[in-house]
Structure formats: structure tokens, C-alpha cells
Amino acid sequence: MSQATAPLPSFFNDAPSDASAHSESRREADAQLFAHAALAVEAAAGVPVAEAVVQSALHLEEVARARKHAHEMNKLSKRLHREVGQAIADFNMIEEGDKVMVCMSGGKDSYGMLDILMNLQKRAPIRFELVAVNLDQKQPGFPEHVLPEYLTQVGVPFRIEEQDTYSVVKRVVPEGKTTCALCSRLRRGILYRVAKELGCTKIALGHHRDDTLQTLFMNMFFGSRLKGMPPKLVTDNGEHVVIRPLAYCREKDLAAYAEHRQFPIIPCNLCGSQEGLQRQQMREMINDWDARFPGRVDNMFTSLSNIVTSHMMDRKLFPFETIKATGAPVKDGDIAFDEDEGCGEPTEGLPAQASVSLSSIKIRKAD
Ligand code: SF4
Numbered sequence: 200m201s202q203a204t205a206p207l208p209s210f211f212n213d214a215p216s217d218a219s220a221h222s223e224s225r226r227e228a229d230a231q232l233f234a235h236a237a238l239a240v241e242a243a244a245g246v247p248v249a250e251a252v253v254q255s256a257l258h259l260e261e262v263a264r265a266r267k268h269a270h271e272m273n274k275l276s277k278r279l280h281r282e283v284g285q286a287i288a289d290f291n292m293i294e295e296g297d298k299v300m301v302c303m304s305g306g307k308d309s310y311g312m313l314d315i316l317m318n319l320q321k322r323a324p325i326r327f328e329l330v331a332v333n334l335d336q337k338q339p340g341f342p343e344h345v346l347p348e349y350l351t352q353v354g355v356p357f358r359i360e361e362q363d364t365y366s367v368v369k370r371v372v373p374e375g376k377t378t379c380a381l382c383s384r385l386r387r388g389i390l391y392r393v394a395k396e397l398g399c400t401k402i403a404l405g406h407h408r409d410d411t412l413q414t415l416f417m418n419m420f421f422g423s424r425l426k427g428m429p430p431k432l433v434t435d436n437g438e439h440v441v442i443r444p445l446a447y448c449r450e451k452d453l454a455a456y457a458e459h460r461q462f463p464i465i466p467c468n469l470c471g472s473q474e475g476l477q478r479q480q481m482r483e484m485i486n487d488w489d490a491r492f493p494g495r496v497d498n499m500f501t502s503l504s505n506i507v508t509s510h511m512m513d514r515k516l517f518p519f520e521t522i523k524a525t526g527a528p529v530k531d532g533d534i535a536f537d538e539d540e541g542c543g544e545p546t547e548g549l550p551a552q553a554s555v556s557l558s559s560i561k562i563r564k565a566d
Pocket of ligand 1: 378379380382383470
């Protein structure tokens with residue numbers, strides 16, 4: 200990923216070695232070959248091959264598969280920790296002495312966020328506190344024992360805030376209308392209050408890269424705005440700083456991590472509200488692009504950190520009205536007719552010989 204704008208602290212930098220992956224796949228291939236060869240000898244020559252030999256080869260294969268899986272999970276874990284560390288560093292999300300309120304919904308993303316933050320906390324060169332907070336909204340069937348048990352087991356300070364927003368929402372919102380807007384507003388207010396009561400300096404939310412892209416497209420398609428989901432912001436009441444440490448993480452990585460770590464996930468449909476149709480459409484569109492055009496989604500995400508305001512049309516961000524030619528070349532300045540405008544592919548990266556000097560073009564006079 201190329202979002203990096205600040206050097207990554209060395210304690211976050213733990214790239215896996217390729218050598219073990221290679222020997223792992225060799226071992227697995229050897230085990231498979233051995234088992235197949237033994238069976239082929241038996242079939243072709245009528246020579247009985249001891250069952251134990253075949254079994255042990257198959258066992259080796261199984262072991263190799265398990266090792267390969269462990270290696271992949273190790274790589275995944277390192278990637279996620281690295282991405283979270285990078286996001287924290289890039290946006291200065293956590294500072295010395297911070298008390299971070301980690302919002303726990305019981306979904307895979309919030310478990311992953313807490314788990315990774317707890318690991319980074321042990322290795323970070325700065326001291327910061329974590330406190331997990333869950334808002335029990337009294338949705339029917341909410342398994343209230345799950346989070347307290349988990350949080351006690353992992354040894355993080357926590358608070359379960361019980362507020363029956365479910366009944367309020369059901370009472371106020373007419374049947375058939377979407378409940379999320381009011382529910383989120385109520386939840387936000389309660390979490391702000393809890394953060395204040397706990398003396399938290401940051402509120403960490405578990406939104407990831409896919410959430411950001413979905414939000415970006417929803418805002419563009421339905422709200423006529425180019426607006427994503429910021430990795431760090433000041434709350435509307437001006438009292439809190441919200442951070443999104445998973446901002447660089449892919450949803451599919453977080454899902455695989457949650458499965459690997461066997462987090463006790465609480466289903467997210469207890470309120471009976473369906474996920475917004477628009478968000479679902481955005482997710483499908485982005486996943487489809489990701490499957491059909493590898494790299495496109497990565498590039499889209501990276502583009503959020505490379506905005507050229509002079510090439511947009513927002514007069515609040517660029518002073519189009521007042522720009523004037525100075526006669527002096529502008530370093531990294533624009534060319535009047537972009538090479539990648541209009542017809543054809545972008546030409547960035549063409550060899551120097553591909554450019555044509557105007558003086559080399561013969562102009563024929565009109566007859
Ligand atoms: S999905 Fe349910 S819990 Fe989540 S915001 Fe909507 S109404 Fe609230």
C-alpha cells in the first residue's frame with residue numbers, strides 16, 4: 200500500500216520472510232508426491248505398500264497444510280498490525296498519555312481493532328491506555344454475557360453501558376421507515392457522554408477501508424459530494440477526537456483475522472433493520488471491480504490521499520477566479536492539454552522518445 204506519508208516506527212515493521220513460505224510449499228509438495236508415488240507403485244507392480252507408510256505421508260501432507268495455514272495467518276496478522284500502525288503514525292492518531300475509548304459493537308471489526316491495539320500497546324514506544332466500551336442497546340436477543348466475558352478474559356478495562364435505545368427507536372420511527380439515522384444519533388450522544396465520564400481523550404471506531412470507499416461512492420452517487428470517511432476528526436460537539444485505526448485495513452482481511460482468532464462475534468441484525476440498500480449496492484459494486492480488475496480498488500483508495508484540487512471544480516478549494524499567468528515556469532506545474540485527456544489511455548510512463556517536438560512536424564500549407 201502506498202499511503203505512507205510518515206516513516207513507520209521500527210516496532211511496527213515486521214515483514215515476514217519468504218524463505219519459510221518456500222520451504223513450506225516444498226514440504227507439502229514432497230509429501231503429496233511421496234503419497235502418490237507409493238500408491239502408484241502398489242497399483243502398477245502389485246507390490247503392497249505398507250498402509251502405515253501411506254498414512255504417514257498423508258499425515259505429513261496434513262501437517263504441511265496446517266503449517267501453510269499458520270504461515271498465512273501469521274502474514275495476515277503482521278499485515279493488519281502494520282496497517283494499523285501505519286495509520287496511527289500517518290494521522291498521529293494516538294499520542295503519549297492518551298486514553299483511548301475502543302468502541303465495541305461485538306462485530307468482527309471491533310474485535311479486530313481491540314486485539315490489534317492491545318498488541319501494539321505492548322510494543323509501542325509511547326504509553327497510552329485502552330478502555331473498551333460497549334453500548335447495550337437492549338435489542339431483543341442481545342447476548343449480554345458475551346462481551347463482558349471476552350473483555351475480562353483478555354484483561355482490558357471495560358464498561359458496558361446499558362441504554363434502551365431500541366425501544367425509543369421502535370416507538371418513534373414509523374413502521375417500515377429506516378431506523379438507523381435516529382439509532383446512530385442516540386448512540387453517538389451516549390458514547391460522547393461515556394467518553395467524557397471515563398476521561399477518554401480519543402474515541403476509536405472500527406471502520407475500515409471498505410467502509411470508507413462505500414461511503415465515498417454513496418456520497419457521490421446519492422449526495423453529490425466528494426466525501427469519504429476521515430481517519431481522524433473532531434466530533435460535531437467539538438469535545439472529542441474520533442480515530443479510525445483500521446482505516447487502511449481491508450474488510451476481507453479483518454473477516455479472516457476474526458475467524459482465525461475465533462472472536463465470539465455477536466450477530467449484527469438483532470435490531471431487525473436491514474443494511475441500507477444503497478450501502479449494499481456500493482459494496483457489491485466495489486467487490487465486483489476488485490474481482491474483475493485487480494488493483495483498481497487499491498488505486499481508488501490511494502487516490503484519496505492524492506487529491507489535486509486544481510483539477511477538481513470546487514471553487515472553495517482552489518482559487519480559479521484569481522489565477523494568472525506569471526510568465527515563469529511553475530515547478531511540477533500543469534500542461535495546458537493533459538496527455539491523458541480525452542482519447543485513449545493515460546500516457547504517463549511512456550519513454551522519452553515518444554514525445555514529439557513541434558519543430559519536427561512539417562506543416563503543409565493549404566492549397
Ligand atoms: S442497523 Fe440497527 S443497531 Fe445499527 S444503526 Fe441501524 S438500527 Fe441501529
